[in-house]
Amino acid sequence: MALKVHNTASGELEEFRPAHGNRVHMYVCGPTVYDFCHIGHARSYVAFDTIRRYLEYKGYAVIYLQNFTDVDDKILKRARETGRDPREVSRFFIDAYFEDMGRLGVRRANFHPRVTDHIPEIIATVRDLVDKKHAYVADGDVFFCVTSMKDVVGRLSHQKLEDMLVGARVEPDEKKCDPIDFALWKRSKPGEPGWESPWGQGRPGWHIECSTMSTLYLGNTLDIHGGGMDLIFPHHESEIMQSEAHTGETFARYWLHNGFINVNKEKMSKSLGNFFTIREVLARYEPEVVRLFLVSTHYRSQIDFADTLLDEARTARARLRNAYDALGQARDSGDGAVGEETAKAIEASRTRFVAGMDDDFNTREAVASLFDLANFSNALLHKGGTSRGDREALLGAFRELGGVLGLLQDRPQDADIVGGLVRLLDEVRQEARARKDYATSDKIRDRLRELGVVVEDGAQGLRWKIQK
RNA sequence: GCCGAGGUGACAGAGCGGCUAAUGUGACGGACUGCAGAUCCGUUUCCUGGGGGUUCGACUCCCUCCCUCGGCACCA
Structure with a gap:
């Protein structure tokens, strides 16, 4: 039986055929590490973890890559608020990410590259885009010229540029040639961290990291690119523009996007206060x-x-x-x-x-x-x-x-020392029950329960479980 | 305005051009049981948002209308 996947690009179910034989190159957009992960992150990463597991179950060799955005306005803000170094903030929340996801059974990706470890490569990509006239420098910032890759717009969002601008919240910036252009490189403001670049002290824009790092680790064409639905536009379309302008090849074959979590039928958001980590x-x-x-x-x-x-x-x-x-x-x-x-x-x-x-x-x-x-x-x-x-x-x-x-992975509660002890105590309890000494039998059961062990008399004998 | 997802039983949520329409939760009855719990057996409820079309036959395909949710340059 053939695996079919819903490709956001076509809007249809397509038979899944990876480009490199048995190998699947899979990239999923990771979190910006400025806070603890919320259940929306859990939804997305559990979904893609499950997809990865199933691909492996089908016999594919999956190379799974997930980035950490560890340089960003929100991280800088968080660092200012807490008086910590931005690197310390991002490192702390990366650790928290692994801890939380680990508890949910989300396996680690093969690679978890961080933006700050790949600044030279990002600069090289940006420079190439400038050389190819897909990007332009404006006072220390570098912007991608969207009209140079205009036909990419709408490839995932299925919207026309004009329509999008109607309801859009695009912030005008007099440095941009066109309001729809987006930043590849941002000049550092005074006091902000930054890296030396051909355009002065600065840091990468949001979208460019995914293009650069995915290409670096997985090559020009990904089999699967995943992420939350909210990333379809502009993030993923920007990635396509940058990557295809840079490499001249198809960036990703299958685009998979997970749906969102609502809380009590309302959108989950910090402003509504219905936000759960x-x-x-x-x-x-x-x-x-x-x-x-x-x-x-x-x-x-x-x-x-x-x-x-x-x-x-x-x-x-x-x-x-x-x-x-x-x-x-x-x-x-x-x-x-x-x-x-x-x-x-x-x-x-x-x-x-x-x-x-x-x-x-x-x-x-x-x-x-x-x-x-x-x-x-x-x-x-x-x-x-x-x-x-x-x-x-x-x-x-x-x-x-x-x-x-990702369920039922530990052994059934049976054969270890605890199991042996529970069985021994239950034997004593059954002897008490046999002589209708319920005071003793219930005492054993109650005391075990206090210790977190629930024993039950099943038709087939003892049943027990550890319950906190 | 544009784009996307969806409307199935008390609730959640699948599927399929024709079979008793999954599965979980709940409710009810029975079995088991000292009590408790788990489990088993059975029952319970929609003929699938409104209308039209295609078809021998549609919940399933097509059109249309209504409604809900989400996205539209911060966001999983």
Whole structure:
């Protein structure tokens, strides 16, 4: 089955064919590191992490690149406000980024280049654009001349230049030849950090870093370029203009953009005060709950972020988790054979999973296939008479498919020392129950609960889980 | 104004030119149980925004209208 992806450039589903055989060159716009990441970042990076995982699952060798914008007005502002060095600010929030994303199971990219590590290369790109007359110098600033690449405008946004200017908030700048031109290089104001350049002390504009660094690491043509929907215009169209003016080759073959998060049906924004950092959310919900919540909606759709929906995800996640842990804890025949029904159920889930993911990464469908598997597994355990082979096959399927979504990656709670101790205590408890000494049995259960271990009497024996 | 996404059951949210329209949550009944929890079995609800068209047949394709959300030079 062929993978189809929605390409923003064509507005249609296209069969995915990377340019370099089995290798996929993938670039996703990273954050400007002036603050903690919010749930919108989580949405985007979880989406592209999942896309990357699925491509690898399909057998592609993915080279994944994500930048950090570590020089920017907002970082400078933040540094002034807190009396810190801008480099210190960006380093701090880069660390925070890795910590937060790590908790959400977002794997690191192969490369995380930073703008400040690539100033010479950026200057070289800008100089080339000036040489090729796609850019002009104006009093220490360098601007890209949009009319020199006019046909790129609208390639992603599908809008005509005239139409855009009607509702636009473009700030006039008398140094620009045309108000739609954008800065490649900005002259440093007094007191601001900057780098020496042919045009004097300055720093890169926003868009140029992505063009320069992606080309540097991944070559002139990317297979996948991703980012939030808001970046379609102007950021990504500017990238195309710069890159194609510079290299003369197609910049990216497939453009993927994730949808936004709303909060209680309203746009999330700092001014509305409905802004949540990943940290705030993770203080209330386990990472796997948040990840399940995010992958339960297609990456291009808008997601509404509301407590009722997170609570629902928590319940749903518990159902998956219970099924998974139950497999790890069930008593069975010890026979390594896999039953026919089990093999069939796993194959059905995998087929549904792959068909969904092949259809522009329909993670919702993939999640449904995981629940199919959980339902089968629960029913099988309920009936009793499972074999070790059944359990191992089902656990393997959960790990295989769950792994693509970044779920169910730790072992079921079963075989470690804690598990042994819980089983020992439960034996004592069962003896007490057998002689109807409920005071003792409940005491064991209650004390375990105080320690964060919940024990339950299942039809197939003990079930337990660690619950904070 | 322009561009994009979408309108499916109590809620969230998939799919498909004709099959009982997924999956999760909720509600109800039953099983299991000392209690609790988990689990199982069953039930519950829309025939898919309004109108028109194509078709033997459309929720699914086309047109149109209405509505919602988002973007339009800071933004994932």
